Amino acid sequence: MALTPQNSEVFMREVDEAVRQDQLLTFWQRYGRLLLAAIVLGLAAFGGWLYWQHHVKTQSEATSEQVDTVLAAAIGGGTPDAKALDALTQADQPGYRAAALLTKAGVASRKGDTKGAVAIYAAMAADSGLDQPYRDLALIRQTALEFDSLKPQQVVDRLKPLAVEGAPWFGSAGELVALAYVKMGKSDLAGPMFAAMAKDAGVPDSIRSRARQMAGVMGIDAVEIPAEPNEG
DSSP states (O other): OOOOHHHHHHHHHHHHHHHHHHHHHHHHHHHHHHHHHHHHHHHHHHHHHHHHHHHHHHHHHHHHHHHHHHHHHHHTTSOOOHHHHHHHTTOSSHHHHHHHHHHHHHHHHHTTOHHHHHHHHHHHHTOTTSOHHHHHHHHHHHHHHHGGGSOHHHHHHHHTTTOOTTSTTHHHHHHHHHHHHHHTTOHHHHHHHHHHHHHOTTSOHHHHHHHHHHHHHTTOOOOOOOOOOOOO
C-alpha cells in the first residue's frame, strides 16, 4: 500500500532518528572510552591546578608571616631566629629571598663579621635571579663595607653607573663615589656631586645633610634658597 505524504514524512523522520542513533552508538563504541578518559584526565588536571594554586597561596602567606617576624626582630635591634632566617634565604619568591639575605648580611655586619656580610652582598650582586634594585643595593652595601680596603678608582668603577642624579640609589652610591674622588684629590668632581646630592629631594635627608656640609667645605654653596612667593 502506498504511503500518504503525511505517513511518508513520519516514516522518514523515524528512519533519520534510527540512523542518528546508530551513528551515535557506533561513535560511542569507537570513542566512548577515550572520551571518558579525556574527561577524567581533564577534571583531574583542573583539580590539581586548584590544589596547586591553594598550596602556593598558603605557602606565600606563611612565608610572608615569617619575613615579617624576621624583619621585625632585625629592625628592633634584636637577632632573628637563625633557622628561620636561613630557611627564608632559600624562599622561592625572589623578593622574600632578597629581604632575608639583606637581613642576614646586616646581622653579620652588626656582629662584626664583615667578611661574612661582604660574601652575602657579593653573591646577591651577582645573582641574576634577583631584581636589579636588590642587586644594586647589595653592591652598594658591599662597597661600603670594603671602602677602606679598596682603591678609590675601584669604588668609582663599581658605583659610578648608580651615582646618577634621579637614580634610585643616587644618594648611597653618590656619597661613596664622591668620597672616593676626595681620596683621589679630585675635588672638582667630588664637589659638584656632593652639591647635586644636597639638592636632590629624592636623596635621604641624612645623606643630603652630609653632602651639603661636604660641598660647603669644598667651597660650593649647596644651600637651597626657597623661592619667594609671587606678589600681587
